[in-house]
Amino acid sequence: MKHLHCLITFVLMFSFGIAKAGEGMWIPMLLQYNEKEMQEMGMRITAEDIYSINRSSLKDAIVLFGGGCTGEIVSDYGLLLTNHHCGYGYIQKHSSVEHDYLTNGFWAMNRGEELPCPGLSVTFLREMRDVTEKILHGTNVDMPEDERKAKIDENIKKLVADLEKQTDYKVSIKPYFLGNEYYVLFNEVYTDVRLVGCPPSNIGKFGGDTDNWVWPRHTGDFSVFRVYADKDGRPADYSKDNVPYKPAKHLEISLKGVEEGDFAFVFGYPAHTNEYLPAVAVDQEANLIDPIVVDLRGKVLDIYNKYQEQDPKVRIQYAAKHANIGNGWKKWMGVTEGINHFHGVEKKRAFEKDFQKWVLGARNRYMYLDLLKDFEQSYKELEPYELAYSYLAEAGLRIELVNFAGRFARLSEVTKDTPQADIDKMVSSLKGNAATFFKDYYEPIDREVAAMLLKEYLKEQPADFRPDFLNGIKDVDAYVDQLFTKSMFTDEAKVNDFLDNFKPSKAKKLQNDPAMKAYQSLIGFYRNEVNGKMTELNANIDRMRRLYMKGQMDMQTDKRLFPDANFTLRVTYGKVEGFKPQDGKTYRHFTTLEGIMQKENPDIYDYVVEPRLKQLYNNKDYGRYADKDGTMHVAFTASVHTTGGNSGSPILNADGRLLGLNFDRCWEGTMSDLIYDPDICRNISVDIRYVLFIIDKFAGAGHLIDEMSIVE
Numbered sequence: 001m002k003h004l005h006c007l008i009t010f011v012l013m014f015s016f017g018i019a020k021a022g023e024g025m026w027i028p029m030l031l032q033y034n035e036k037e038m039q040e041m042g043m044r045i046t047a048e049d050i051y052s053i054n055r056s057s058l059k060d061a062i063v064l065f066g067g068g069c070t071g072e073i074v075s076d077y078g079l080l081l082t083n084h085h086c087g088y089g090y091i092q093k094h095s096s097v098e099h100d101y102l103t104n105g106f107w108a109m110n111r112g113e114e115l116p117c118p119g120l121s122v123t124f125l126r127e128m129r130d131v132t133e134k135i136l137h138g139t140n141v142d143m144p145e146d147e148r149k150a151k152i153d154e155n156i157k158k159l160v161a162d163l164e165k166q167t168d169y170k171v172s173i174k175p176y177f178l179g180n181e182y183y184v185l186f187n188e189v190y191t192d193v194r195l196v197g198c199p200p201s202n203i204g205k206f207g208g209d210t211d212n213w214v215w216p217r218h219t220g221d222f223s224v225f226r227v228y229a230d231k232d233g234r235p236a237d238y239s240k241d242n243v244p245y246k247p248a249k250h251l252e253i254s255l256k257g258v259e260e261g262d263f264a265f266v267f268g269y270p271a272h273t274n275e276y277l278p279a280v281a282v283d284q285e286a287n288l289i290d291p292i293v294v295d296l297r298g299k300v301l302d303i304y305n306k307y308q309e310q311d312p313k314v315r316i317q318y319a320a321k322h323a324n325i326g327n328g329w330k331k332w333m334g335v336t337e338g339i340n341h342f343h344g345v346e347k348k349r350a351f352e353k354d355f356q357k358w359v360l361g362a363r364n365r366y367m368y369l370d371l372l373k374d375f376e377q378s379y380k381e382l383e384p385y386e387l388a389y390s391y392l393a394e395a396g397l398r399i400e401l402v403n404f405a406g407r408f409a410r411l412s413e414v415t416k417d418t419p420q421a422d423i424d425k426m427v428s429s430l431k432g433n434a435a436t437f438f439k440d441y442y443e444p445i446d447r448e449v450a451a452m453l454l455k456e457y458l459k460e461q462p463a464d465f466r467p468d469f470l471n472g473i474k475d476v477d478a479y480v481d482q483l484f485t486k487s488m489f490t491d492e493a494k495v496n497d498f499l500d501n502f503k504p505s506k507a508k509k510l511q512n513d514p515a516m517k518a519y520q521s522l523i524g525f526y527r528n529e530v531n532g533k534m535t536e537l538n539a540n541i542d543r544m545r546r547l548y549m550k551g552q553m554d555m556q557t558d559k560r561l562f563p564d565a566n567f568t569l570r571v572t573y574g575k576v577e578g579f580k581p582q583d584g585k586t587y588r589h590f591t592t593l594e595g596i597m598q599k600e601n602p603d604i605y606d607y608v609v610e611p612r613l614k615q616l617y618n619n620k621d622y623g624r625y626a627d628k629d630g631t632m633h634v635a636f637t638a639s640v641h642t643t644g645g646n647s648g649s650p651i652l653n654a655d656g657r658l659l660g661l662n663f664d665r666c667w668e669g670t671m672s673d674l675i676y677d678p679d680i681c682r683n684i685s686v687d688i689r690y691v692l693f694i695i696d697k698f699a700g701a702g703h704l705i706d707e708m709s710i711v712e
């Protein structure tokens with residue numbers, strides 16, 4: 001045991017000296033520091049070709065798509081590619097049993113047929129600058145935290161105001177390295193974005209949630225949109241007079257495919273990582289919180305599955321909900337497995353030993369002295385609150401009825417003094433909410449979910465860590481029965497009637513609804529018992545994490561560290577490569593259409609193959625999209641460090657040309673958000689040749705290909 005421990009320490013110390021291949025999410029404006037390494041790995045372009053503010057560069061083709069994905073512009077007419085699962089919500093909004101675009105796909109055969117997507121925006125980064133000095137001005141390590149925060153807020157406010165006077169762009173200042181550095185981002189947000197096309201789910205979601213996070217993978221995970229602008233190319237809300245957006249740069253597409261060992265990089269918007277946590281936090285997340293959430297979600301999904309299999313209408317209604325809940329469920333399972341299998345907590349502990357030794361090595365490191373000890377203490381204190389929060393979110397508010405009732409909370413507080421205009425606004429927005437809610441609501445599912453979740457809640461959380469209404473329940477089934485029978489929120493007609501005839505005297509009726517009572521009890525518990533304490537503890541933890549980050553940077557001056565993902569544009573790079581997930585098992589780096597035929601099973605929803613795709617396969621009708629080995633390549637893996645938000649990001653080759661769309665990671669390596677291991681962390685991309693093959697040969701939408709710049 002002791003020997004093993006020494007070995008781990010040695011390996012770890014050694015590996016800290018050299019940058020791990022593939023690890024890192026780099027700030028584009030500082031890419032000149034990575035350029036040499038990137039070129040040594042095979043890149044033939046320059047950092048300036050990727051990010052420049054003096055001339056057009058690849059960054060001009062990259063967007064934040066909606067609030068959670070990445071997209072890229074691939075034509076001079078604003079044509080945009082992202083993942084199918086990123087466009088999913090918008091495709092679903094346009095879908096009904098009669099026009100089932102989820103099942104059948106959708107293709108606009110001309111611009112007039114493109115479908116507007118209200119609420120969808122894309123954001124271009126125009127420029128970024130380091131403003132650390134200005135923002136940290138007037139702060140120091142010894143000052144009280146609230147003073148520091150006030151000073152920083154003041155500095156940010158002032159600088160934003162100054163900069164906004166000089167530009168039409170949206171200005172935002174974001175912390176990097178957990179608040180040790182600050183950068184300002186100048187963004188431009190386009191709000192007229194239209195759906196151009198998407199494959200049927202049998203292609204875009206092939207393998208479904210069964211294959212999600214898993215390699216080998218065969219998902220054609222792409223959809224096509226178009227960005228529109230006003231006549232001057234400026235952002236404008238939807239109008240039929242808008243014209244396709246002309247970008248400063250669009251991506252060229254490579255039809256050459258990939259070879260094992262090829263350099264590749266991903267350019268996009270990774271959302272959140274926590275690579276610099278102390279061991280105690282990693283342990284808490286991987287071994288306590290994640291398993292509880294996984295268990296609760298697993299039970300919800302079992303219920304969804306049962307009903308979805310019985311009724312095609314329910315299958316559509318719960319498709320997006322299932323995908324959302326299922327995604328985290330599976331990922332966090334992988335995180336726990338990965339952290340344990342690769343001894344992540346032990347590795348962190350070993351590093352902490354070295355850190356402590358380093359701290360003791362010089363007097364001016366005094367501020368780090370008690371840091372690790374304090375972390376242990378603070379995370380222990382946080383634990384019951386983390387659990388309470390998880391149950392609130394994953395058990396209480398997961399009940400759709402209760403969640404929906406919560407939207408009426410403000411209306412329930414209306415009095416005769418509330419201005420009529422405010423009431424009218426609330427009522428009209430709630431009507432919209434109700435329409436969306438009931439379109440996808442199936443009461444029997446919600447009843448069963450509610451009974452299951454409330455039982456879990458009562459079983460697992462101590463009475464003093466539960467909302468009051470739960471403590472009043474004697475028989476959960478009887479409670480659920482009366483909740484669903486007595487609440488008006490299960491009945492669309494009643495809700496609409498109520499809204500149509502609303503007056504302040506009726507607010508009482510809302511307050512007395514049992515679903516509203518449950519909601520208020522949950523939220524009240526959160527406000528009074530959880531939020532305050534959690535905020536206080538987290539504020540202290542954030543301070544310690546910022547300090548620990550600084551300590552790690554000071555200690556490892558020979559190593560360039562990258563800032564955790566914070567939903568800003570980053571470049572990450574590695575190699576096209578497969579991996580060995582287990583002893584005796586090796587994964588090749590690509591999959592082909594043969595694999596789709598092998599997985600085919602007409603009886604399993606996730607594995608139904610479109611007849612038209614089969615026909616193309618049988619005739620080997622792949623056109624110029626076939627690999628030189630004669631097969632149709634579908635997906636490939638690479639050792640590029642990615643996370644949620646990178647979905648839809650372009651993966652590019654040594655010349656900066658599009659190879660594919662990133663859409664997932666291999667589940668053995670999902671712990672890469674906490675610890676990156678170059679041996680098993682792999683991102684998964686759909687091969688651009690498969691995307692073009694589907695657009696062209698399968699859908700007959702070759703007019704879209706004609707817009708693109710293709711390099712054979």
Ligand code: ARG
Pocket residue numbers: 085205208209212213323324326327644647663664665
């Ligand atoms: N796991 C991928 C990501 O985190 C894809 C999720 C969508 N696909 C799905 N089958 N649910 O977003």
Ligand code: ASP
Pocket residue numbers: 068069642643644645646647648663664665
């Ligand atoms: N599938 C993820 C996304 O939607 C990507 C990942 O987590 O690897 O952003």
